[in-house]
Amino acid sequence: MNRFRRNYVYENMFHRILLHITIWLSITLSAQTQGIPWMRFGPEAFALAQQQHKPVLLDLGASWCHWCHVMDDSTYTHPDIIAFLSTNYICIRENQDKRPDLFARYKDYGWPATIIFHEDGRELVKEAGYFNPADFLALLQKTYSGYRYTPPEKKRQVTTPVKGGWSPRTAAYVRDNFFRYLDTINGGYDMQQRFLEYDGIAYALLHYKNNAILRKWLPLTIHNSYLINDSSWGGVYQYSTHGDWQHPHFEKIGTIQARYLKIYAAYYQETHDTTALHHAKKIISYLNTFLKSPTGLYYNSQDADLHPGEHAGEYFALSSADRYQQGIPLIDSSCYAKENAQLADAFFNIFEATGDNHYLQTATTILNQLIRYYKQPDGGYLHDTVFTGAIALADQLYTCQALLHGYRLTRHHSWQQEMVSIAHYILQHFTGKNNALYSFTGNRLIPPEYLLSENIDACHLLSRLSEETGNKQYKQAAAGIFRYLTSGAVLSGIIAEPGILMGE
Template identity: 35%
Template sequence: MRFRSAVLISVMAITVSGGASGPTPQAALHWQAWSDGAFVQARAEHKFVLLDLEAVWCHWCHVMDDVTYRDPAVVRLLNQKYVLVKVDQDSRPDISNRYQDYGWPATVVFAADGSEIVKRQGYLPPRLMSSMLQAIIDDPSPGPSVEREATFRPASGSAISAGLLTRIETLYEKQYDKPIGGWGFVHKYLDEESVEYAMRQGARGNREYAKRAADTLHDATNLLDPVWGGMYQYSVGRHWTEPHFEKLISIQADELREYSLAYAETQNPEDLKAAQSVHRYVTNFLTAPSAGVFFVSQDADLHDGQENEAYFKLQDAGRRAQGMPRVDTHVYSRENGWMIAALCDYYAASGDGSALLQAQRAAAWIVVHRSLPGGGFRHDDVDAGGPYLGDTLAMGQAFLALYNVTGDRGDLKAAAATGQYIAAHFAPAVAGGGFVTAQKPTDAAYRPHPDRDENVAVVRFASALAVASGEERFRAAAAEAMRYLAAESVALLPLSAGVLLANEDMTEAPIHVTVVGPAASANVIALHAAALRSITSHELIEVRDPADPAPLPTSVTYPALKQAALFLCTAHACSSPIFRGEDVRAKIQRAELQAR
């Protein structure tokens, strides 16, 4: 996801010295931002529009800039017949979601009316690029990479049918790489949702899935930077020991959360150590010192387009002597929301109070600097195409995570406001059509579309918010998103764990942990801390003070006791009162076994 100081490049000219290796200064390429103006220009000049969708942290994007876009034949063809648009995909979630299947760099060529002609994935060397550009000039009819969009048919209901659920579970089973470990068979990385689903089933007694989760978490520690901490994005090839060295805040948030949940479940010190590594890296490298908010990424390359394996084998002093890979210092609401929520889970599992302070500080900054009227959030200081669903959704998840670990009613109120904003601004135009990525179309030829991962997150967030707030309207939003996910054309796409988790969160009540007693008493604080240390991925934790003049609604009647007590409730039953913190973990684990 990202890296270069100027993320959305409005105008960029590439100029190099003349000679055999590159174009003359007069042959510079002139890039512009994505806008309707690019297509207006293309129509007026009888040209095509070429989109270079890059990630500013991406090695092969740098190679494209330094090699392909400096090749004389490529430059000549582009200047003759193409309007050039360059976009950092982190800066435009709507365009990123539209072309995410093509990886970065993605090269898309449009006719002047906005219709697609060619979509290409990854690095294109000069000869291939010039051949493609000339072929489009000779015959601009759409190529085989452009398929007609299929008619979408939403599911008839908001729950996945039993037969379809079995097929999805079978796919999930097949997606595990038994010889090597991990989910997926090309690059090796820690897929957050796949590991989380396996951990959840493991807590319910499936020993094989518990082992798969534990093995994957162990194998993925090969991707941790032993010097600075933090996790690299993935390993090249079907093994865990050849990392690509970029570090994205999205990866740090995912892995911080999963290692924290794993430590809370098993108390494996390796999981805590991994979580601490990620936390240390984010604190030292991706945190704005003055504001406390989180940056987007750190580049894999010290020098654009040059392999950097030798650099990352050095210790701290050796690295710093050569220089520092660039950090993308943009501050996006979405990425901050992801990290805030992950820090809450890390605080809960580890007891590290500094993580909670970081989460609260970042949330406060985003509220001041990125809020929209009515409960929404901008992506950046100024959005070219927003607002986007992902920013408000991630901040809603962040507020709900803060409420879950602190009980601050203000955080619950803020989470509810984001839920209302999502329903008002991103709901599908057609029932079951899925919540859309953005309010505005990216261009005249493309209407806003739903994104599968975002709708998984809507289901999980809205379902949890309905339980925490007692407001059924949020359950209706979850059901609407679930109807999109339950459509076969969506549900059967890889990877399967996100849909399985959404289905469980929609149809099964979370473990409800309630501490009853005076909020400031030592016993209540101790029981609450014990609940946090045993946090699970599908759980609501709250403190109910009998002196609260306006308690949140609940269907459970708690007995009046002379001392503080903790109660565990599932969809089927509530526990007897628990008075000692040392008994809480075993009780929560027993409740997980009985949850389904």
């Protein structure tokens, strides 16, 4: 701990000590609620369930999640809940940030997510969000009272080839779907949540000069997004609710910082709007002050709450000095491959926009550390050096993307070799029979998922790799993914996905 403190640079001794105490607390505070015999998601828990013929409950949350804290404090500490769960269920708790396989499977439910399984792993119940004790007990009792184990029916696996392809009609459908969601009054998308999404901004940057709607929407969206930037410490809150930009959820997540840094850098480079550069630099200041580890990698997130379970709106309205007087929200000091690769890619963007070599060096350090500590002997990359139970596409994909970006800027031969190695690993380990890429491998308890965003990004990456290396295998793989993306089954469920337009 002393060496850690010596290496961590901060502008004020009092603030530095306070920050380290906060990080230490985030590491040492138990992730388990007292009284419930929590287990990890794995074969041991389901083996115990089969021995005792009990259903399995999974509580899936996040360290930064306000409503997860509320449910911990009000529901999982309630004596009736503790007694009923301890007697009748096998209980599992996991952090979705640490488990990319569970994130991919259940991300649509938000956090906390409650999933109840048969003892053999089949899903019984999937619920999203906070439950008060009374409603949660009713759910547990109803599920348990109707629980009778029956063997699963054996179903013959039938693989139907995915039919898809590009046509003017398909392009018009995807384009119309994107424009339908644009809010030209308030910026962003006409949805309950307000946020920036990279593909939408990238598409607008390509076409705003020739499209009146995008010419209005793009600067409006960028400027209004500044409202969910922290004016005191810098950094970006996750999103705003209530259909406007004035109701932020105050957690700060590493991957969100990477996304906005990349967006603001690209917007500044195209438009020379210095407000975007200002906010990009504020994000970097926040990252280096609160989330930078002694290794040069970045921590995962900072909590939405100063005191777990208590809304912190008044706290985040304070000045920096007044906040320090009250304390600092807990920091999740985990360093994940995907999030750090995305940050490296974003630092390459800000280097391109400004020419400042400090940003190039930061990205270089991140990539070198990922290669050194996260690469496995078989060439794949771990998500987390602590949890090794599943291998995630995202960690391979975004590390490869950052390496390609860095190689184009520096022509480092070792990065070229590494990006080619990762690309082959991806195609070998994640390609499904429908040409799309699975989100994870290595978890036999739950079936792998295809995430739309990852397949869009993989399609773009493989196309660029083909251009850079001349390898036709990448071009063919990108074409296969694109056929999947333009299949009717996928297109029928899209919501504002201009990344598909940029994959043609």
